[in-house]
Amino acid sequence: MLNVTNLTVEIKENKKSYEVLSDISFSVEKNQTLGLVGESGCGKSMTATAIMGLLRNNKKITAGSIYLDDIDLIKYNEKEYEEIRGTKLSMIFQDSMASLNPLMKIGKQIEEAYLMHYKLTKDELKNKVNKSLADVGFKNISETINNIDNIINKYPHNLSGGQRQRVMIAMAIACCPQYLIADEPTTALDVTTQNKILNLIKSIQEKNNMGIIFISHDITVINKVCTHIGVMYAGKIVEYGKTNDIIKDPKHPYTKALIQSIPNTNNKNKPLSIIDGFVPTLGERNNSECIFYERCKDRTGKCKTKVKDIQMENNRKVTCTLYY
Ligand SMILES: Nc1ncnc2c1ncn2[C@@H]1O[C@H](COP(=O)(O)OP(=O)(O)OP(=O)(O)O)[C@@H](O)[C@H]1O
Ligand code: SF4
Ligand SMILES: [Mg+2]
Structure with missing residues (x-):
């Protein structure tokens, strides 16, 4: 099992530190596919880079663990990491032109x-x-x-x-590899090619019993290929659970908004739903209130304090005051 617990990553810029990932937790088993979904800048690639041991320069892991079976990869040095990259853990990078x-x-x-x-x-x-x-x-x-x-x-x-x-x-x-991270592997492709690549990844997974972390900003793609979903917002996982549970009955207002913004092909006259505002930049994030506060239609005074993770049935988790 690949088990990430309370992973926190900081970036240092102009002598100031910013938390770019806060308390990220999830696990992936062989044959499972965890989808990480969220808008641009939410920290999906940063999570992947941290797991692969590829954070460089001004970025560093400041808390948490990344267990691959019984080894905590955070304790690995570069040489040890080189031995497992490719064989135990591998990654398809976001931009093929920049990676080749x-x-x-x-x-x-x-x-x-x-x-x-x-x-x-x-x-x-x-x-x-x-x-x-x-x-x-x-x-x-x-x-x-x-x-x-x-x-x-x-x-x-x-x-x-x-x-x-x-x-x-x-x-x-x-x-x-036992585990594969696929960072937006189909984003730049037309729909037919996209489906071919998704089917290819699925068939390789079945053949090799791989666990996959599949990253995309597109919740329809995530719904097609993932067994579990982690919804990311501004460096946090705000909702986590089985794909069916989340798609059928999203709990977090951000997950609801992501699902509502999927175009409805049966009703083309319906205006496309958008989420007002933008993901806060690193300097704008306020950890003493809900990070979605500024954009949330359901916010109340209660959301101006640090928000707890709520564990729900069926191994579901949501970070929102509406549930406590
Ligand atoms: N080298 C860097 N220096 C400073 N900030 C950075 C750096 N790389 C990324 N960031 C910041 O880290 C945050 C997370 O970035 P990340 O690339 O992980 O987002 P993402 O969810 O993968 O987005 P996208 O969907 O656009 O690929 C963003 O706020 C981004 O501005
Ligand atoms: S905690 Fe409050 S502001 Fe945050 S998502 Fe839930 S309802 Fe919205
Ligand atoms: Mg990315």
């Missing part, structure tokens, strides 16, 4: 994912790269333009967004 090396051919980049962990002969390596590209849907038929041999010799900019995303998945799962 623009100057290196695709085949070489996938080879590197293997060489981090295995000593392989040239032939073994070639077979592994071919197999990983076949696993993510590239064909080995010489007549097709996008056959595997052709892809191997291309640079990232020669590929379409969907093809680059497949390559990113091939690299992330090269060494059969």
Whole structure:
């Protein structure tokens, strides 16, 4: 199990510290998919980066634990982390263009994912790269333009967004990780390609029994692929539970607003619902009241104090004064 408890991350800027993640807690088991959903700037990628041990420079974990089975990864140094990245824990990054090396051919980049962990002969390596590209849907038929041999010799900019995303998945799962973090893996893609990639991730999960953390700002995508949902707002998880429970009966006003903003295809004349205002920036966050206070339609005087997490039946949790 991947178990994150009270994870808190601070950013230091101009000698001041800001809490960018506060008390994040969730767990993911093998074969489960936890969706982290929330607007831009809520801290989804920061959570992923912290779990992967990739926080750098002015960012650091100041409290909490990240247990991978019985090991607390917070105690790991960089060398120990390098050993588990790829094999136990892997990540598909948000921006494929920024994550792939623009100057290196695709085949070489996938080879590197293997060489981090295995000593392989040239032939073994070639077979592994071919197999990983076949696993993510590239064909080995010489007549097709996008056959595997052709892809191997291309640079990232020669590929379409969907093809680059497949390559990113091939690299992330090269060494059969137990847990995969997919950060907005389909956001930049058209709906048909998006569905293909989602199905691909699901089928790889079934084959490898992976636990997945799936990050998206789109609750419809989260609903399609996730067993559990953590709704993030301004660096906190404000609601957590099983996908069906949350979608059918959202409790937190922010979750309700996210669900209401899904376009209704049966009633195209209905105006699109929006959430007024913006996610507070780091400097604007006030931890002594509910962080959603300024935008919440249900706020009362009670919400001007620190808000408690309320545990509900079916392992559900919500952080809102409406429930106590
Ligand atoms: N290097 C940095 N220095 C200062 N603040 C940062 C830095 N990186 C991120 N932040 C801040 O951290 C917060 C969380 O950012 P994060 O990238 O995790 O959001 P996100 O939920 O992934 O958003 P998106 O949906 O746009 O990808 C934001 O308020 C952002 O402004
Ligand atoms: S605690 Fe109050 S302000 Fe915050 S979400 Fe609940 S009702 Fe709204
Ligand atoms: Mg992000």
